[in-house]
Amino acid sequence: MNNKAPQDLIKVWHHHNGLLLREFNTSQQAELFATLKQLQFSGQLVLTEPKGGKWIFHLYQGYLVYATGGIHPVKRWSRNLATYLPQLAGDLSTFSSELSEIAAEDFVVCWQYQLLSLWIQQQKITREQATRIIWSTLVEVLFDITQTGKIAYELKPARSLSGKIVLIDAERVVAEAERQWLAWQAVKLVGCDPNQAPIVKQPDQLQQSTSASMSQMLSQLLDGQQTLRDITIKMKRELPIVTRSLLPYIQSGLVELINIPDLPAPIVSASAPAKIKQPSIACVDDSPLICQSLEQLLSSAGYRFVGIDDPLRAFGVLLALKPDLIFLDLMMPNTNGYEICDRLRKINIFRHTPIVILTGNDGIVDRVRAKIVGASDFLSKAKVDAESVLEVLEKHLKHSTLSKLTSNNFSPVGRVNKIA
Numbered sequence: 001m002n003n004k005a006p007q008d009l010i011k012v013w014h015h016h017n018g019l020l021l022r023e024f025n026t027s028q029q030a031e032l033f034a035t036l037k038q039l040q041f042s043g044q045l046v047l048t049e050p051k052g053g054k055w056i057f058h059l060y061q062g063y064l065v066y067a068t069g070g071i072h073p074v075k076r077w078s079r080n081l082a083t084y085l086p087q088l089a090g091d092l093s094t095f096s097s098e099l100s101e102i103a104a105e106d107f108v109v110c111w112q113y114q115l116l117s118l119w120i121q122q123q124k125i126t127r128e129q130a131t132r133i134i135w136s137t138l139v140e141v142l143f144d145i146t147q148t149g150k151i152a153y154e155l156k157p158a159r160s161l162s163g164k165i166v167l168i169d170a171e172r173v174v175a176e177a178e179r180q181w182l183a184w185q186a187v188k189l190v191g192c193d194p195n196q197a198p199i200v201k202q203p204d205q206l207q208q209s210t211s212a213s214m215s216q217m218l219s220q221l222l223d224g225q226q227t228l229r230d231i232t233i234k235m236k237r238e239l240p241i242v243t244r245s246l247l248p249y250i251q252s253g254l255v256e257l258i259n260i261p262d263l264p265a266p267i268v269s270a271s272a273p274a275k276i277k278q279p280s281i282a283c284v285d286d287s288p289l290i291c292q293s294l295e296q297l298l299s300s301a302g303y304r305f306v307g308i309d310d311p312l313r314a315f316g317v318l319l320a321l322k323p324d325l326i327f328l329d330l331m332m333p334n335t336n337g338y339e340i341c342d343r344l345r346k347i348n349i350f351r352h353t354p355i356v357i358l359t360g361n362d363g364i365v366d367r368v369r370a371k372i373v374g375a376s377d378f379l380s381k382a383k384v385d386a387e388s389v390l391e392v393l394e395k396h397l398k399h400s401t402l403s404k405l406t407s408n409n410f411s412p413v414g415r416v417n418k419i420a
Contacts, residue, residue: 023149023150023151024047024145024146024148024150024151024153025146026146026174026177026178026181029142029145029146029170029174029177030170030171030174032045032153033062033064033170033171033174034170034171036059036062036155036170037062037063037169037170038062039062040061040062041059041061041062041155041157042059042060042061042062042157042158043058043059043155043156043157043158044056044057044058044059044155044156044158045057045059045153045154045155045156046153046154046155046156047069047145047151047152047153048151048152048153048154049148049149049150049151049152050149050150053069053070053071053148054069054070055067055068055069055070055141055144055145056068056069057138057141058110058113058161060161060164060167061167062170063167063168063169063170064138064167064168064169064170064173065113065134065161065164065165065166065167065168066110066112066113066134066137066138066161067137067138067141067142068110068112068141069141070141070144070195071195071259071262072195072227072262072263073112073262073265074092074262074263074264074265075227075229075230075262075263076137076140076141076229077112077137078092078263079229079230079233080133080136080137081133082233083136083233084129084132084133084136085125085129085133088119088124088125092263092264092265092266095115095266096266098115098118098119098122099111099115099266101118102114102115102118109161110161111265111266112137113134113161113165114161114162116130116133116134116165117130117162117165117320120165120320121306121320121321127165127166127316130165130166131165131166134165134166134168135168135173138168138173139173139176139177139180140229142173142174142177143177143180143181143184143194144195146177146178146181147181147193162322164316164319164320165320180239183238183240184239184240186240187240187243187244189240189243189244189247192228192243192247192250192257193228193257194227194228194229194232194239194243195227195228195229196227196228196257196258196259196260197224197225197226197227197228197230197257197258197259197260198222198224198228198231198246198249198250198255198256198257198258199222199223199224199255199256199257199258200218200219200222200254200255201253201254201255201256202253202254203215203219205254206218206219206249206254206255209252209254218249218255221234222246222255224258224260225260227260228242228243228246228257278302278303278304279303279304279324279325279393279397280303280304280305280306280321280322280323280324281294281298281303281304281305281306281323281324281325281326281327281393282305282306282307282308282317282318282321282323282325282326282327283295283305283306283307283308283326283327283328283329283358284308284311284314284318284326284327284328284329284332284337284340285307285308285309285327285328285329285332285358286309286310286311286329286332286333287309287329288307288309290329290358290381290384291307291308291309292307293384294307294327294384294389295307297384297385297386297389298389301386301390303393306321306323311329311332311333311334311335311340312334312335314340315340315343315344318344318350319347319349322349323353324353324354324397325353325354325355325356325393325396325397326344326350326353326354326355326356327356327358327379328340328341328355328356328357328358328375329358329359330357330358330359330360330361330370331359331360337357337358337359337370337375338369338370338373341355341357341370341373341374341375342373342374344374345373345374354376354377354396354397355374355375355376355377356375356376356377356378356379356392356396357370357375357377357378357379358379358380358381358384359378359379359380359381360380360381360382376396377392377395377396379392
């Protein structure tokens with residue numbers, strides 16, 4: 001196949017299972033991602049090398065959401081946890097309860113991303129912490145792809161990953177991956193693979209050619225179980241610097257780079273009884289008092305609750321949480337409940353979600369306007385008591401559950417956080 005420009009390939013991608021590029025250097029990467037951004041492509045970009053290596057970039061409207069694949073996706077995940085979320089780092093078996101809460105189809109597509117979304121929802125981590133992990137993952141994946149030669153790519157329009165954490169401009173990721181690749185080349189490490197593990201091949205000769213302390217340190221560190229990337233994280237140094245320091249031992253044959261398998265991926269037993277998730281309720285209200293009152297009331301009744309006191313953040317949080325019912329304040333700074341309700345109804349995942357308008361002014365005009373923009377109900381703030389609130393939930397949640405089960409489309413058009 002002729003090596004066409006990415007714009008030309010996009011036009012004919014649906015006629016082929018995979019389109020081949022003779023090389024996928026940074027200029028080709030930038031051009032391809034720029035084209036996908038221009039087309040506002042949502043779905044998966046699947047890259048495959050002749051040796052069988054495979055990577056998947058998840059995109060939403062041309063922006064990067066996450067990336068998976070390569071030879072060590074679980075090791076990559078573990079490294080990022082150790083670096084950015086040390087309080088959560090550990091064996092994957094410790095996350096079994098959280099993993100069981102992820103829907104089967106989401107688990108198969110990308111369990112790592114779904115865990116981050118779940119932890120944000122549970123307020124175990126911040127969106128900023130999750131963003132750092134996503135950024136590091138994207139850069140590492142693109143760095144590894146840059147090492148390859150020929151690449152076949154395929155576009156798969158598909159449902160986006162649920163719970164948009166952040167949208168990242170691919171141009172910035174390409175630039176950072178290129179910076180790291182040039183630094184790698186500058187110290188003449190192109191023949192080394194950072195995903196290989198160094199192991200002492202000749203311990204006796206190593207002991208004779210170095211000091212006792214150095215020999216002991218290298219023997220313990222270079223055990224053949226940790227890749228160059230793993231060792232870099234442990235030593236808290238830059239990857240080219242660490243690899244460069246080991247290069248004399250590698251070139252002399254005292255140390256060898258070997259391929260090692262990935263860590264085992266988590267498995268959630270299909271035979272395990274499904275955990276019943278309590279309905280989740282969100283409240284968008286700039287009044288901390290209202291949010292606190294609802295949280296106390298609903299938590300004691302067994303519901304999961306999240307209060308959002310900043311209306312400008314509402315869409316990003318709601319997209320991440322996908323609550324079963326939304327309480328929405330009518331009057332807020334910079335916006336109002338009508339505008340938010342109208343925008344939510346234009347997003348497929350919220351088309352059937354009950355939205356209850358909260359207001360201090362229980363007038364007929366407000367009720368009519370709320371109905372026009374698609375509100376499900378209307379509740380006076382003077383009636384935010386246990387009896388009234390629970391009556392609203394009982395009224396709307398059963399119908400909402402049935403609607404969700406019969407709705408198969410997923411085409412969100414709302415705005416979420418972007419790194420431009």
